[in-house]
Amino acid sequence: MKNLPLIQVPLEQALQKAFENQHFSYKIVEKTITLLPGKANEATQNIQEAQPKSWPLKGTVTDSTNNPLSGVSVHLAGTNKGAITDQNGHFSVFVHQGDMLEFTFIGYRPMQVKVKAPSDYGEGLQITLRQEEATSLNDLVVVGFGRQKKANLTGAVSQISGKDLENRPVSNIGQALQGLMPNVNISIANGSPNTTPSINVRGGTSFSKNSSGNFEIQTGSPYTLVDGIPMDISQVNPEDVATVTVLKDAASSAIYGARAAYGVMLITTKKGRKSEKPVLSYSNDFQWNHPAARPDLLNAYEIQKATNDAYAFTDQSVPTDKQTKLDAIEAYMKDPLHNPAYIMSVAGNDSSSIIWVANQNPYDEAVKNATPMMKHNISLSGGSEKTTYYASASYLGQDGIYKMNTDKFKRYNANFNLSSKITDWFTMEFKTNYYNTEYKQPVYPSGKGGWWRALAQEPGRNINMPLKTPEDAPFGMGGLYTDNILSFMDYGSLDQQNTENLLLAVSPTFQITKDWKIKGDVSYTSNNYRGKTIIPVLDRVETSWLNTDNVYTSPSSVSKTDQHFNQYLINLYSDYSYSTHGHNLYGLVGFNQEWYNYDELNGSGNVMITPEVPVIDQTTGERNASDGASAWAVRGVFYRLTYNYKGKYLLESNGRYDLTSKFPKESRGKFFPSISAGWRISEEPFMASLKPTLNSLKFRGSYGSIGNQNVSNYIYTPSYGTTAKVSQLFDGKRPVGVYPPGLVDPNITWETASTLDFGLDMTLFQKLDVSFDWYNRTTSDILVDGDKYPAVLGAASPTKNSGELKTVGWDLSIGYKDRTSYGLNYSVNFVLSDYQTEITKFDNNPNKLLSTLYVGQKMGEIWGYQSVGIFQNQDQIDKATSQKLINSAVWYPGDMQYANLNGDSVISGGAGTLADHGDRLIIGNSTPRYQFGINSNFSWHNFDLNIFLQGVGKRDAYISDNLFWGAILGATGTREVYENSWTPERPSALYPAYRNASKNVIVQTRYLQNAAYIRLKNLTIGYTLPQAIVHKIGLQRLRFYGAAYNLWQYSKVPDIFDPELLSANYPMIKSLAVGLQVNF
Structure with missing residues (x-):
């Protein structure tokens, strides 16, 4: 031994x-x-x-x-x-x-x-x-029908990796993209689980009509393709994304033609890798969602006291019944067990039998403090020498914030990508994607709005009134719903929505030679929507307490909608590349054909036999049915030609000849070309000495035009309309009526968007990447109403191509990455952008009325009065310029005083035109300016950290919401305005006297809000277990993380409003989440 x-x-x-x-x-x-x-x-x-x-x-x-x-x-x-x-x-x-x-x-x-x-x-x-290499110049960037080296790009293109979207506690890819790319403007309407963010690239795009029938500037969305197939971005599982690329200028987008006028978003999904053993991955996160802001509502006593105090502002005594009500509210709030929530009517102005004196908070009644959401995702990927595959499935379940009749959202995704090299010259790819959502929420009868309307109702219908009457209520009316508007949420109405989409696609590729290939895409997409609305009868106690009524819900009803949208696509294209002695040529030509069919069927029935069986067949009242159908198609041939000499001098041309069925045969075809060029000056011999510092510098420019066919179907075809029955009797019957067709313009054609773009890309010290673009986009031949014809003609004027707008802006992107000697790896990416849109042609408003578009108008203009201050006494009112044209009522101390800007004898808005706007002026602009994002990543050993800040540098807003102004607009209010409103004891208060007087809150400079903000959009902290430990338990990777979304913000907007929403709507959500990622 x-x-x-x-x-x-x-x-x-x-x-x-x-x-x-x-x-x-x-x-x-x-x-x-x-x-x-x-x-x-x-x-x-x-x-x-x-x-x-x-x-x-x-x-x-x-x-x-x-x-x-x-x-x-x-x-x-x-x-x-x-x-x-x-x-x-x-x-x-x-x-x-x-x-x-x-x-x-x-x-x-x-x-x-x-x-x-x-x-x-x-x-x-x-x-x-x-x-x-600097700016990843050798990386391939996804472009139309192919990829290019980033170093050779001559257009305005932004691309991010799917890794930037991972681990964010959001429900859709749109939320995850916000703030990551410059001038990719994403707005979120509200925090509802079913809300899909809207996406815009580079500002104003065209005109559209608002609910009042007036034209306004539209901010259209980019054309979105997933693996080359048109698809709604909401249908994409963020965990499946490999890259997101946005083509911003016409030179980059022209190859897509008809629907790419305002940018293209190309999403590629993950695929397997060759010679990779099967990798099974699973990830999840569990999160808790909270309303990002909660309004601090006044209580019942404060509201009634403010109402009573307001009488003194107009030299009136407090009516007896109002004082009695105030005393009763005070007693109830001190001892609700021994004082009822109502009193019997007394002599005075109130004619009801019952007066409610309870103290409710409708927000607390309607909204939860926290709701759960969970996501699960599983994927399998791998490949051999000739075949690769990627398959995934995911589930998302999210509860909304409704406390009563909770809204719920579910989403199911499945994705499968397969690629097989069958021979040395033939490869076949197959893709399928399935998407299914379910959403339910309470529904409100027509005219009653959403639950948030309850916050701005008159106090007697929410603050003072409980949801139901006490069991011991008089007149046998105990235990019944009251007139509280939240009763519509609680009683059992239901809106159900189900969306189901299926995509099937095959893509054969023929490699003819090393440098020449032919590729095709054939796809079918089915989109189905089913909706169902159930409104049972709601009996509510009348204000008199003598009867019940069901005026808003009688008769009961059930309605159904079925919509089907089918999309067929064929692409066939071929590309060839050739290089010799530093000259590099590339050419691509292709053909595209797409068909779209849509049909819908609607039915409804009144008087359900029982709400337990909500089907139209089980109704006994009136039944109605309607349907509709439409179809359209687009066809195009396209090309791309690129040339570069030794990677220094770059030239590219893209173009497409498009045909669309949306325009007459004579004008449905048009050619849209583009050209772009670049100079990598850093590759010149005379720049060699700067190479260690200035690693790369490229100047580029582009110009091109694209047609816009995103208009209604059949606008060039005279169409008849029908009505179920006319009012007159013919032979004892009311026959079906037919409306005559309107007038059409046979020469109607494309809107055209032309973009001039100049940019530069550079890298310093192998660490700092900078990209900048300036652009000018003009949209011409915008569809607007034609010249007005005499009324005796009996028909509206036809639509014509006669509008124009211009958008000028810039994009900036800065990225820095490095590693410290202590092993800390970090990167910081900063994006900033701005744009302004101006009307340059609009013939429909020759008098330049301010109520609609006019030449010279900039998108987002806010017209209003210049505030002088608050009247402190009658003497000031008597000496001031008359304001009777603003409001003919008597003006009192505590009311607003407006400036006389035109020097006449009365404050007014003049003729309401640009030439005569009276005492109004442009006081601000609601367009978000200087939108920015700061995305920072840190890793040290097995720890990782992501901090993402997003915001808007400049934006004005005028808040006219009832919830904000409270009693000034006769509504329930918040402490913000009430405690800072004028009284004789508070002469320097910010807000006017707290009384019902809408004349004090017309649009004006004093209450214009600075809506700029910065928000901590995402914070993620992760830890990956060491491989030595992970391998022992048979895993390849195991990571745990915690994340927060909308965790913090800074803004000067009143706290009751989110700076992104600026209204009392379904609130934005703040989320906290934990999750894991594991690879087997």
Whole structure:
């Protein structure tokens, strides 16, 4: 027996030393060591001949400046075995001769090394990783019908990785994209689980009519394609996304033609990798959603006292019944057990039998403090030498914030991508995607609005009035719903919505030669929507308490909607590349055909036999049915030609000839070309001395035009309308009526968007990336109403191409990434953008009325009066310019005084035109300006941190919401205005006297809000278990994380409003989440 002083050496090395020169040897089979007769060296030699021997390979990984890199993944290709470098860059991994080692590290180029014999590594393996080339210039960027090196791009293109969307506690990809790319403007209407964010690229796009029938500037959405197939962005599972690319200028988008006038969003989904063993991944997160803001409502006593105090502002005495009500409210609030929530009517102005004196908070009654949401995602990917695959499935379940009749949202996604190289020259790709959502919420009868309307109702219908009458109420009216508007939420009405979408696509590729290929896409998409609304009868106690009424819900009703939308697509395109002596040519030509069919069927029935069987067939009242159908198609041929010389001088042209069925045959076809050029001045010999500092600098410019066919179907075709029955009797019957068709313009054609863009891209110190674009986009031939004809004609004027607008703006993107000597890796990306849109032609308003569009108008203009201050006494009122044209009522101390800007004898809005706008002026602009995002990522050892800030640098808003102004507009109010309103004791208060006087809150400078804000949009902290631990439990990767969404914000907007919403609507959501990611 002998002792060997061996410490921390591999087992095989220790055994070889122990059995050296012995008469027996050993054999290792899995975890068992077996002794064998014979000398160790002979037995070992036999074993080595029988099977390859593993041995520990040690080494060090450094960067190009010889600094050690910690956290580098050292992985045996095709296995789940490997190691992570320590703080000194050291690693040790068991290998066999001939193994392939892969070294990967964020921000550095991956590297592969084939293992040689042990004798070749006397001092270990020395690896030097190089940083990724400046601005990832060799990275491929997704463009129309292909990819290009980022270095060769000449258009305005932004791209982010799907990793930027991961681990965010949001329900859809639109929320995750907000603030990540410059001038990709994402607005979120509210915090409802079923809300889909709207996306706009670079500002104003066209005109549209508002609910009042007046034209306004529209901010249209980009054309969105997923793996080359048109698809709604809400149908994409964020976990499936590989890249998101936005083509912003006409030169980049022209190849897509008809629907790409205002940008293109290209989403690619994840795919398997060649020679990759199956990787099963699972991730989840569980989160709690909270309303981001809660209004601080006045209580019943404060509201009634403010009402009573208001009488003194107009030199009146408080009526007896109002004082009695105030006393009763005070008594109830002090002792609700011994004082009823109502009193009997007394002599005075109130004619009701009952007066409510309770103290309710409608927000607390309607809204939960927290609601749950969960997401689960599972995927399987892998591949062989010829076939790759990726499959995923996900589920999202989210409860809304309704406390009564809770709204609920569910989403199911499934995605499958398969690619197989069948021969050396033929590859087939197959894609399928399935999407299904279910949403339910309470529904309100016509004219009653949403639950948030309850917050702004008159106090007698929410603050003072409970949801139901007490059980011991008089007149036998106990336990019934009251006139509280929240009763519509609680009583059982229901709105159900179900959306189901299926995509099937195949894409064959023929590789004719090394440089020439032909590819096709054939896809079918089915979109189905089913909706059902159930409104039972709601009996509510009348204000007299003598009867009940169901005026808003009688008769009961059930209605159903079925909509079907089918999309068919064919693409066929071919590309060819050729290079010689530094000249690089690339050409692509293709054909595109798309068909769309839509049909819907609507039915309704009144008087349900029982709400338990809410089907139209079980109604006994009037039944109605209607349907509709439409179809349209687009066809185009397109091309792309690119040339570059030694990667320095870049030239590209894109174009498309489009045909659309939405216009007459004579004008439905049009050619839309574009051209762009670039100069990589950093590659010139005279810039060589600056190369270590100025690593890359490229100037580029582009100009192009694209047609816009996103208009209504059949606008060029005279269409008859029908009515179910006319009012007159013919032979004792009311026949179906037919409306004559309106007038149409046979020459109607495309709107055209033309964009001029100049930009630069540069990289400094191999760490700092900067990209800037300035653009000018003009949309011409916008569809508007034609010239008005005499009324005796009996028909409206036809639509014609006669409008024009101009949008000028810029985009800025700055990225910085580095690594400290302590092993901290970090990157910071900053995006900033701005635009302004102006009307340059609008013939429909020759007098330039301010109530609609006019030439010279900028999008978002706010017209209002200039505030002087608050009248303090009658003497000031008597000396001031008359304000009777604003409001003919008597003006009192505590009312607003407005400036006389035109010097006449009365304050007014003049003729309401640009030439005569009286005392009004442009006081602000509601367009969000200087939208920005700051996305920061940090990693240290196994910890990672993401901090994402988003906001708007400049925006004006005038809040006219009843909830904000409270009693000034005859509504329930908040403490913000009440405690800062004028009284004789508060002469310098910000707000006017707290009484019902809408004349005091017309649009004016004093109450214009600064709606700029900055928000901590996302905060994620993660920890990945060390591989040494993970491998022991049979996993490849295990990461835990916590995340927060909308955690903090700074804004000067009153706290009751979210700066993104600026209205009393379904509130924005603040979320806290925990989750995990595991790879098997």
